Amino acid sequence: MEVAEIWSAIGTVASAVAAFVALAVAYLAYGATQTAGSSTAALTRIETRRIWAETIPQFKVSIEAQADTYALMRVELVGPPSLDRLDQIRLSIRDDYHARGASQVAGGPSAEEVANHVWGPYRFRHGTDGGSENDRTVAPFGLPLGEGTYFSMDRQYPPRWNKSGSETSWRRDYKDKPVRLLLKCAREGFEPWSVPVEVFVTPLQQQVAPRPASGASSG
Structure with missing residues (x-):
């Protein structure tokens, strides 16, 4: 070569x-480049999730009896400070037990009938505050931080198909039980939150009377 x-x-x-x-x-x-991109995306997801968790809405919810069969609920958005408002809140009453179903007894209530009955001490007032037909939810609403709103509630009764039950026994069963709520919250720029809350009703005799204004005369 x-x-x-x-x-x-x-x-x-x-x-x-x-x-x-x-x-x-x-x-x-x-x-x-791919590894760097994946790492950046992973870090972004982690940071977004961290901010979401730190911004979970905080509520102050109270229910005060106004009469024997009527109560008033107040829902206030109290935090966190970084959350200036909620665009929409869907408020609903949860049952005392999450897995209630149709009756196993012949001729008993259907699953739909059971689901439409509020199993708890109080329900939302029918036809008020945009309430649903089954009195479990109210119309969606928004709240700025530090503000609240009121909802009318009525004492719940035994289901119509419970022939052997009585209002007295129903009240006894739920006397010391809370009203169980779920607040589904939406805010632009965030994934939605679901916040469960349990609130005990304050009876009339336990409510503190308002103090007289400064300088008011007692006589």
């Missing part, structure tokens, strides 16, 4: 090696 042919062969091999090295470098660079 002549010298020219040898150098030509060497040049061909060198070109192939150079091409291979360039391809390897490009592949490694692409892999590094």
Whole structure:
């Protein structure tokens, strides 16, 4: 083989090696870019989730009896300070037990009838505050931080199909039980939150009378 042919062969091999090295470098660079992109996306997801968790709405909810069969609920958005408002709140009453179903007794209530009955001491007042037909929910509403709103409630009664039950026994069963609520909250820029709350009703005899205004006369 002549010298020219040898150098030509060497040049061909060198070109192939150079091409291979360039391809390897490009592949490694692409892999590094993909890894960096995945890491950045993962960090973004973690940070978004952290901010979401730190911004879970905080509520102050009270229910005060106004009469024997009537109560008033107040819902106030109290935090966190970084949450300036909620665009929409869907407030509903949860049952005392999450897995109530249809009766196993022949002729008993259907699953729909059971689901439409509020199993607890109070329900929302029918036809008030945009309440649903089953008195379990009210119309969606929004709240700025530090503000609240009121909802009318009525004492709940035994279901119509409970022939053996009485209002007296129903009240006894729920006397020391809380009203169980769920607040589904939406705010632009955040994934929705679901906040469960349990509130005991303050009876009339336990409510503190308002103090007289400063300088008011007692006589």
